[in-house]
Amino acid sequence: MSRTVSKRHRKQKIAFTILGLGLVLLLVFLLLMFYFILSKGLKVISWEFITQKPRNGMTEGGILPAILGTLYLTLGAVLLATPLGVLTAIYLTEYAKKGKIIRIIRIGVNNLAGVPSVVFGLFGLGIFVKYFGLGVSIFSGALTLSIVILPTIVRASEEAIISVPDEYRKASLALGATRWQTVKNVVLPAATPGILTGCILGIGRVAGETAPILFTAVTFFSMRLPNSIFDETMALPFHIYALVSEGTFPAKQIPIAYGTAVVLLTMVLLINLVAITLRIRYGDKTKHQ
Amino acid sequence: MNWRNKEKFIHGILFIFAISSIIFLTGIVIVLFKEGLPIFHRIGLLDFILGKEWYPTYDPPDFGIYPLIMSSLLVTFGAMVIAVPVGISSAIFISYILPAKYKNFVKPIIEMLAGVPSVIYGLFGMKVLGPFLADKLNLPTGLIALNAAIMLGIMALPTIVSIAEDALSSVPRSFRDASLALGGTMWETIMKVNLPIATSGVTTAVILGMGRAIGETMTVLMVAGGASMVPKSFLLPVRPMTATIAAEMGEAAIGSPHYHALFGIGIILFIITLMFNILADVASQSFKKKVSAR
Known part of the structure; x- marks a missing residue:
């Protein structure tokens, strides 16, 4: 008896080790990737690199236009998508009756989240660039990206609204407030930190997206900064791709690509870190209530 | 207004906003078909899907996307061979074996990895993994299907791990306690009690990971090599559907057959990912029923 028990425990030990190895493998690979990118990119980073325009046909100088372009595109997308996402979430959680309509809307949101990014690019090209005649521009790109992040914002807002305790609503309704007054004055303020987290996650996701802006917003080379939302623009992720695949002076341009990758990676990871920290803090708070 | x-008015307004996702989805379908259908009229759906030659810029051009479809499937299959075992074992390890204090640390890291932009993976695959593979396997180039499969596998992992982990963690604790009380070891409990209950949840994770892999664009564009032949081996360059669209749309004149053909590829890609999403949805519904009914 004791021998079979110890045999079973040994089996468990072996199995757990193998499972753990999987996780370790994953983490090691990722550390390796970060190490390579950082070790090659950090050398290039300097104050000039992030505050100056490219010079000499993209072989020298900085990446300021790409940083600004990504900033405009990302902020534009989040500003457009947030009202839409939050209102959708309010409808799903506070207004709709359980049943078919909710189910259909949720299938819509889930499927939108699963659409390949390059298909969003095709959609943006077909409708914003061509049909609405907005051309290849920041505006077209931001519109396209706003659809890409809509599902992220809907889900985060929904979660935030659901986690507002029901007593809040009941207290407000019992005082004679209408449903909308309750949502506006009680539920939304309480859900704001969660919704904000969703928006920040959306920013993190959208800042690195390349395929949706490929045909709708970006250009490889631009001497000047964009003047209006109807100008085309450079963008960080596209800049990396363009430098390594279309560049004509690889010896000088590939280091710039690594530098750009470090800037983009730092931006995205910082944004995610902020969102995750916010969520952990906020999550703890609701537990205490 | 009383x-x-x-209230009714606000309800109506909110409803209009709430169906925006469906409107956009419909919009995508309309745009894809409006711009893609001309190619089916020109060469026929079957010749488009089963044609073995993709030479859009030749005269006369060939628009057969069979090699592109097979490239996408090959690369996705390879990615799953890597991501499914590693992902599921990581998920099991995180949800049942890892002590809580590490779990709170590892889960956010994995979530953060889901946020790493695909160009960064592409850059790594192109400049580090590519030369490494070429060197070790004695190949003229490391930009091959294997490279794309490895990178896509890594990229699909965060999706698979975090959704599978959610599913495993939501199996009621009483099940585990009952099995342990009967003298089962933790490993036996995981294999015979928890995993069978969570199967549909884990399936959802795998399908969503597959959807992510087949729709991934920038990474495969950078690392897959780009040869539009019917793929014969993991060690040769391939050209998946997403990479084709991304690489060629810039050169295709708006309204040309090539332009319509690229939208045609978009239609096929959209249908494939739609099927994945619907399957994932069905699996996740059945999981929810299972966990809540018992």
Whole structure:
């Protein structure tokens, strides 16, 4: 008896080790990737690199236009998508009756989240660039990206609204407030930190997206900064791709690509870190209530 | 306006916003078909899907996307061979074996990895993994299907791990306690009790990971090599559907057959990912029923 028990425990030990190895493998690979990118990119980073325009046909100088372009595109997308996402979430959680309509809307949101990014690019090209005649521009790109992040914002807002305790609503309704007054004055303020987290996650996701802006917003080379939302623009992720695949002076341009990758990676990871920290803090708070 | 009417009005407005996702999805379908259908009229759906030659810029051009479809499937299959075992074992390890204090640390890291932009993976695959593979396997180039499969596998992992982990963690604790109380070891409990209950949840994770892999664009564009032949081996360059669209749309004149053909590829890609999403949805519904019914 004791021998079979110890045999079973040994089996468990072996199995757990193998499972753990999987996780370790994953983490090691990722550390390796970060190490390579950082070790090659950090050398290039300097104050000039992030505050100056490219010079000499993209072989020298900085990446300021790409940083600004990504900033405009990302902020534009989040500003457009947030009202839409939050209102959708309010409808799903506070207004709709359980049943078919909710189910259909949720299938819509889930499927939108699963659409390949390059298909969003095709959609943006077909409708914003061509049909609405907005051309290849920041505006077209931001519109396209706003659809890409809509599902992220809907889900985060929904979660935030659901986690507002029901007593809040009941207290407000019992005082004679209408449903909308309750949502506006009680539920939304309480859900704001969660919704904000969703928006920040959306920013993190959208800042690195390349395929949706490929045909709708970006250009490889631009001497000047964009003047209006109807100008085309450079963008960080596209800049990396363009430098390594279309560049004509690889010896000088590939280091710039690594530098750009470090800037983009730092931006995205910082944004995610902020969102995750916010969520952990906020999550703890609701537990205490 | 009295408050009842106002409430009704607001309800209506919110409903219009709420169906925006469906409107966009419909919009995508309309745009894809409007711009893609001309190619089916020109060469026929079957010749488009089963044609073995993709030479859009030749005269006369060939628009057969069979090699592109097979490239996408090959690369996705390879990615799953890597991501499914590693992902599921990581998920099991995180949800049942890892002590809570590490779990709170590892889960956010994995979530953060889901946020790493695909160009970064592409850059790594192109400049580090590519030369490494070429060197070790004695190949003229490391930009091959294997490279794309490895990178896509890594990229699909965060999706698979975090959704599978959610599913495993939501199996009621009483099940585990009952099995342990009967003298089962933790490993036996995981294999015979928890995993079978969570199967549909884990399936959802795998399908969503597959959807992510087949729709991934920038990474495969950078690392897959780009040869539009019917793929014969993991060690040769391939050209998946997403990479084709991304690489060629810039050169295709708007309204040309090539332009319509690229939208045609978009239609096929959209249908494939739609099927994945619907399957994932069905699996996740059945999981929810299972966990809540017992």
